Amino acid sequence: MYQPEAYGIALLFMIGSMLCWGSWANTMKLTPGWPFQLFYWDYVVGIIAASLFWGLTLGSLGGGELSFLANIRSADGSHILSALLGGAVFNVANLLLVAAIDIAGLAVAFPIGIGLALIIGVLLNYFISPQGSLVLLFGGALPVVLAIVLDALAYRRRETTQKTLSARGIQISLACGVLMGVFYPLVARAITGEHALGPYSVAFLFSLGTAVCALPVNYLLMRKPLAGGQSVSMTDYGNGRAAWHWWGFVGGMIWCTGAVLNFAASHAHIIGPAVSYAIGQGATMISAVWGVFVWKEFATAPSGARKLIPLMFVFFLIGLGAIAVAPVFPR
Numbered sequence: 066m067y068q069p070e071a072y073g074i075a076l077l078f079m080i081g082s083m084l085c086w087g088s089w090a091n092t093m094k095l096t097p098g099w100p101f102q103l104f105y106w107d108y109v110v111g112i113i114a115a116s117l118f119w120g121l122t123l124g125s126l127g128g129g130e131l132s133f134l135a136n137i138r139s140a141d142g143s144h145i146l147s148a149l150l151g152g153a154v155f156n157v158a159n160l161l162l163v164a165a166i167d168i169a170g171l172a173v174a175f176p177i178g179i180g181l182a183l184i185i186g187v188l189l190n191y192f193i194s195p196q197g198s199l200v201l202l203f204g205g206a207l208p209v210v211l212a213i214v215l216d217a218l219a220y221r222r223r224e225t226t227q228k229t230l231s232a233r234g235i236q237i238s239l240a241c242g243v244l245m246g247v248f249y250p251l252v253a254r255a256i257t258g259e260h261a262l263g264p265y266s267v268a269f270l271f272s273l274g275t276a277v278c279a280l281p282v283n284y285l286l287m288r289k290p291l292a293g294g295q296s297v298s299m300t301d302y303g304n305g306r307a308a309w310h311w312w313g314f315v316g317g318m319i320w321c322t323g324a325v326l327n328f329a330a331s332h333a334h335i336i337g338p339a340v341s342y343a344i345g346q347g348a349t350m351i352s353a354v355w356g357v358f359v360w361k362e363f364a365t366a367p368s369g370a371r372k373l374i375p376l377m378f379v380f381f382l383i384g385l386g387a388i389a390v391a392p393v394f395p396r
Contacts, residue, residue, distance in 0.1 A: 253338035353377065
């Protein structure tokens with residue numbers, strides 16, 4: 066399999082992960098009127114398809130014990146279970162995220178949900194695999210906390226009506242952040258130790274865990290939508306436009322490509338899970354850029370709300386910059 070070990074290449078993988086994770090949700094914006102629960106079925110199919118594609122290409126490059134199929138056969142049950150559980154936890158977190166995007170928009174759901182996930186994930190992953198400078202890792206997390214607070218304040222000032230719905234969007238984003246911060250340590254556990262999974266095989270098993278969990282959880286959300294409104298059925302899914310199904314599939318492919326790049330970077334000896342996860346969660350800033358500058362989610366907001374957005378970006382950049390250089394310095 067292909068495994069980046071040089072810091073420069075691994076950093077490019079992490080940046081690619083950040084771009085993918087911060088951009089996939091744009092495919093939801095391209096399906097206006099399509100309930101996110103129906104979008105999500107195609108999204109899950111896209112995740113599985115991408116995990117197989119990368120596993121059979123980069124994951125099989127050069128053969129060997131860690132090649133995609135050989136690695137799945139040699140891994141033990143506890144590592145496989147960790148990968149499946151990671152996918153299941155991610156699935157619930159991601160369903161909450163897309164619900165929050167549906168309610169609050171990209172510029173809000175990502176900074177609050179994924180920003181909180183970054184902090185929780187860095188803490189947990191560092192304790193599992195302590196690599197890089199502790200001071201830079203946690204020092205970088207503090208500006209991210211400030212960015213989350215600023216974004217929540219901007220959102221509150223933006224909304225002059227529908228206060229209950231506004232509060233629900235923030236609450237769902239926070240719940241998403243807690244779960245999104247927990248799934249990655251399960252992935253780190255799956256790729257650590259003897260008879261462990263490699264980054265490409267863990268991505269495939271992770272996608273299977275996501276799919277299995279989506280069957281009951283997403284079906285429940287179809288019947289009882291978090292944002293209120295009418296329930297939807299699989300008949301509605303079958304009646305959807307071909308373009309809507311396509312964009313859901315592409316969204317899953319983009320997210321999973323980011324996951325593969327991130328898992329491969331975290332597997333590099335110089336990087337480790339804490340740093341790789343943290344930089345990947347710079348997706349928060351990428352999604353906020355899409356939400357503010359492309360989708361104009363704050364175009365009609367009061368000036369007090371708009372003034373907080375540049376500060377949010379500044380604090381995110383400071384925090385991510387500190388985290389990015391953490392592997393260069395010893396613990």
